[in-house]
Amino acid sequence: MRIRNPTDFLTGLLFLFFGAAAMLLSRGLTLGTAAKMGPGYFPFALGALLCALGGFLLARGVLSAAAGGWPSLQIKPLFVILSSVVLFSQILNPLGLLLSTALLVLLASAASHEFRWKEALINAAVLVGIVLTVFVYFLEFQIPVWPAPGGRGM
Amino acid sequence: MELLSNLALGFQTAVSPMNLLYCLVGALIGTLIGVLPGIGPVQTIAILLPTTFALPPVSALIMLAGIYYGAQYGGSTTSILVNVPGEASSVVTCLDGHQMARQGRGGAALTIAALGSFVAGCFATVVLALLAVPLAELAFRFGPAEYFSLMVFGLVGSVVLASGSLIKAVGMIVVGLLLGMVGTDVTSGAHRFTFGIPELADGVGFVSLAMGLFGICDIITSLEKREKRDILKSRLTGFWLSRRELREAAPAVVRGTLLGSLLGILPGGGAIISSFTAYMIEKKSSRRPESFGKGNICGVAGPESANNAAAQTSFVPLLTLGIPPNVVLAMMAGAMMIHGIQPGPRVITSNPALFWGVIVSMWVGNLMLILLNLPLIGIWVRLLTVPYRLLYPAILVFCCIGLYSVNNNTFDIGLTALCGLLGYGLHKLECEPAPLILGFVLGPMMEENLRRAMLLARGDPSVFFTRPLSLAFLVLALLLLIAVALPGIRRGRDKAFTE
Known part of the structure; x- marks a missing residue:
């Protein structure tokens, strides 16, 4: 067959x-x-x-008479993006918004074939700033910002 | 005269300073994401849904609606200047719009796209206002059997919109319906498909599913492609249309507006299919069909008017019948439910300020867009130079924080990653996620109406065929299915999607 x-x-x-x-x-x-x-x-x-x-x-x-090929997969973007999201969900509560956002941006940036360390670091810093201004300051989201004292895990 | 007092009520709501502000914000965000290729209104509404929780429902809906029609304005900019569609509904605008830009008429192409969109937007607002009340009154006479059949019709309509295999699209609807069953059964209180996970007792979160299937999945698949954008560097001049261009384009705008208004209302219709159809009609009816693809202004005016008209009239079935005709409106339905408003004929009577406010805000938003769009084009073009590698981490951050805020827990974020994986798999298997989302939104309502209809008919399924309206919807659904399956029309549809 x-x-x-x-x-x-x-x-x-x-x-x-x-x-x-x-x-x-x-x-x-x-x-x-x-x-x-x-x-x-x-x-x-x-x-x-x-x-x-x-x-x-x-x-x-x-x-079927219409033959087709097997779908081609690229593991790297799939794996890196999904794991960056899962990582964020796991570390948000113990580490807080600030660190989690920075880590999410750094890890996710690595999925691109044009990844550059310096650029990703600047991007992370800028996005952390935007996130703090928009979500914490303006929209007043109830979200832990700083690492929980004593490393309280969830 | 009732219409005038209704519109006056809508006007009062829409021009309150707060709603004006959110209308502007929505229209601007819409234009922004319209300009950026790779992110469309569906993803944006999914991402921004959580941020609207704190707003009153009217303001939230006004903003989200602004994103949809704003995207139709923005999408044309990228198509014309970069030859990459900013939105799926602007694909055909590339053909002639970019050629016009190459011939130094890029400014004129942008002007006619904006003017056409404005004319279409105004007309569609009137259509929406005129049709809403009679349709809602008709819907009040619907029993559960009629509703069930109407939903079948609506779901079959979404198959028309999906490209590729018919069987796969039907299967995606069923998967969506099944996902909609997850959670506590309203009638019996039994937990279904929850696997003992307490967070699933309320069902799969709409935001999680939508963000996973559209937001996360699109980022992954975009990263697989390594495309380069080629922006037209020449300075844009000559926004004024010549008299000849205006004379040629005006009838195309009218045709596009009428066509888009009609196609937007039908199930399965919407901005994308309208722009394709409008382009085909312009080309077929033109005296110089050979000039299409070489910078014919009708090839910009027709589709751009049609997609904006359709974007707005597709609110008609959602607001009057509770049936979202396409996936963006399914997102709007999800947004309404999150804000505690059940889409359907009751919205007009129980929430007139919201209903008319949203309608009038569309006209106000269109006015803002035409005033803002052309002067701001310089900024939009500069935005296009922001590389995707900086953009997608930002999208991810917004997704994750928004997801957390839905229920203040991290479960939804993990669930979204899972939905993203599902979306990626479906993308690779050439299954469109749009029918799935529609099935998901309609699933619970469909089951409830099925149960009630069967209860009233004492288990006799012939009730769906003996009540005239119900039968009419089922026959329409069947005809639509046959039409899509027929080889001739199929080829035409495939051609429209690939052209």
């Missing part, structure tokens, strides 16, 4: 996964009847529909 259209094939797999998950999880909920639908009725039906669509795409991916 050769997969002729990988994007169709993979989308089919994804839809099947979501659809099957929805159907399985809905079984733990009351299905009810058509006249008195329980919380599981609509999600179960949607899951079944998604599975059908996924199955169709899977078959089309294998049989």
